[in-house]
Amino acid sequence: MQEYSEKLEDIYDEKLGRHLVASLSIEPGETLLEEQPLLVAPHWECDRLKCAQCLQESYVICRRCQVYPLCMDCSAHDAFECEFFASGAGSGIGKDLLIKNYGICALLKLLLLLEQPDQRAQCQILLERPVKLEDYRNEDGVWQEHEEQVVRPIMESGLAQVLPDQQLTSDALHAHCIRIDTSAYEVTARDGDTLKGVYVRGANLPHSCVPNTVVALDEQFNLKLYAAVPLESGQIIFTSYANPLMGTSQRQHQLRMTRHMECACVRCLDPTELGTHMSSMKCRDCSDGYAVCDLGGTGNWRCLDVSCGAVIPAADVHELLAEVGGALVDAKGELSAYESLLAQNKQLLHPNHFLLLDIKQNIASILRAAALMNSLNDPCKKLLARRVELCGDLLPICRAVIPGISKLYAIALFEYLLSFVELTELQFSEGDVDKKGYAAQLKRAQSVAKEALDLLQFEPENSAEGFLTERIAMELERIESDLMKYGKH
Structure with a gap:
């Protein structure tokens, strides 16, 4: 189910595809979109069975279909899924399908939704989105993960043969996996585990690192999108799929890996990152200067003080960031290690640098626990x-x-x-x-x-x-x- 504000217009262009724009002025806080998830499922790599009804950890199997897990508090799950394996088209599929290959759960849900006439229209919105498989096929990690944990088990299970109308091939299944990944928000189950909720509209809005909307998710995983700032007629509705406390190059890397997109928002095009200097370096040649990345040229860092103009080679910056990032991982919750990192690098990085903020957040978290103790x-x-x-x-x-x-x-x-x-x-x-x-x-x-x-x-x-x-x-x-x-x- 999707409900749109009357102040929105659904339009299409070649650059952004199908997207939403304001048709009237909108005040901060006004609801723009409410949407139920198409499906909610564990991540591909999840190897612990989850109840098909409430998604909490489960150790028993539905007595009727003998395929889907159920917890002790849930006596039934989706009627179509249960019927499909109990006495429907999938009754001949091995009953240990999910026990052996629980990573297929999200894709299995989508395939069975496509078999239901009343659900097919919603799924079709998702499937209409083009996927360029050649952009993903040679990637390390994601493609192989999909192949080993999802695509191959489904092809070997016989599901493709009992769902002939879907004309399932390995490439078709890979495309489905990519659509699921790029249409999902991370949601939290009642037991605290993270899942992915697939939203055909709310998770496919155009991206900006400076979004003009807020995404809210309730306990039932229903999505509410509301305006963060005043919107005027004609403005595009943006959300963000990147961590705002990352630096520009790190956000862009995240977006390339997860969304296969390049961001050219106002923050990404500003070397000072809206004046925050979250990626700026301390100048090596002058006492008060800070160097920012030459985004449109060499990619080196250049001091903002025109009387200085010192340059830090991009290779040096990337080496330092990799070194500090590795030390952050190695710190493993040790307060002294974080404090040492902070002392060492505040002479090299702007005080607002995203790595220093990360170190400070880790220290603050440890100090909170220490203060209580x-x-x-x-x-x-x-x-x-x-x-x-x-x-x-x-x-x-x-x-x-x-x-x-x-x-x-x-x-x-x-x-x-x-x-x-x-x-x-x-x-x-x-x-x-x-x-x-x-x-x-x-x-x-x-x-x-x-x-x-x-x-x-x-x-x-x-x-x-x-x-x-x-x-x-x-x-x-x-x-x-x-x-x-x-x-x-």
């Missing part, structure tokens, strides 16, 4: 102060890279809020601040909580962000209670 000891204050500083460093970056209504920024505000409130309360309890100072800091916390709630107000109640809204509202209530008590002087 040492809550009765004095060092907790130092740990919290450090975490407040690190979380604060992330806020302006999150605000800059995702404009308007931003879940990324809201979550960053929440992380900052937790540490700030904990530190403030500890400082007050130990006499480091008086009532007046405590009230002033509480007002700051109140402002942060309200800003986060304002950004999350359009999220579904039964979503992860909806539950986060409840958590922030409880924190705000506690803050305002203390303000009533200590804010009067």
Whole structure:
């Protein structure tokens, strides 16, 4: 099921294919699209059986079809799928099909949906999207993964013979796998495992690293797309399929690997990345200069200070980034390793560089756990102060890279809020601040909580962000209670 806003128009052009544009002015927060997933399934590499009904881990098999897993709480699953293997066309297929090859689950669901007249139209929207197999065939990893885990097991199972109308070949199955991958968002099951939900429209919008919409997913995996910024008539509706906290070359690599596309959005074309300098290097020749990539020329990094103009060869930059990236992997949660990395590389990279942000996020996460473990000891204050500083460093970056209504920024505000409130309360309890100072800091916390709630107000109640809204509202209530008590002087 798909429901579109009356303020959208569905159009087609050769560059973007079928896409949506605003036909009237749209305010931030207005719902643009609501869509149920075509299918939800585990990732290809999943080797643990999941219940066909609720998608939680399962160790038993449906008694009727003897093919699909069911958990102890679910007594049935999709009637067509069950009938197909119980007494329909697929009754002769081996009953251990999914036990031996659970990676085929997503593609199997699509093939059986195509057999159902009432589902075929939705599937057809997906299948109409052209796939250039030659762009994928020689890739390391993805093609081989599909071949070994999905395509070959299905071809050897006999399914192609019992679904003759679909004219299934190895290439046709590979194309189906690619369409599934490029039409999916990662969704979270009730047990916390990640799955992929396939959305024929919501996951096929044009990409921009500076999106003008927000994607929300509830507990039932229903998708809601709403405007992040004001939209004028004629504006294209964009979403983002890249990690906004990556640098430009890393985002573009991610998009090439997952979407086979090149991005030329305003952020990708700006060497300063909207003024954030998330890929900028410290100049080697001048004390205050920063070097940015020459995007339209050599690809080298050149100092922005015109009086300097020093150049850092692209090969040197890539070598450094690979070295730091490898050290991040090797750090394996060790606080001292992350702190050492930060100290070593802040002399080489811009303070907002995406690798330094990654290091800081890892440190902040470790400090959060350490502060909880040492809550009765004095060092907790130092740990919290450090975490407040690190979380604060992330806020302006999150605000800059995702404009308007931003879940990324809201979550960053929440992380900052937790540490700030904990530190403030500890400082007050130990006499480091008086009532007046405590009230002033509480007002700051109140402002942060309200800003986060304002950004999350359009999220579904039964979503992860909806539950986060409840958590922030409880924190705000506690803050305002203390303000009533200590804010009067």
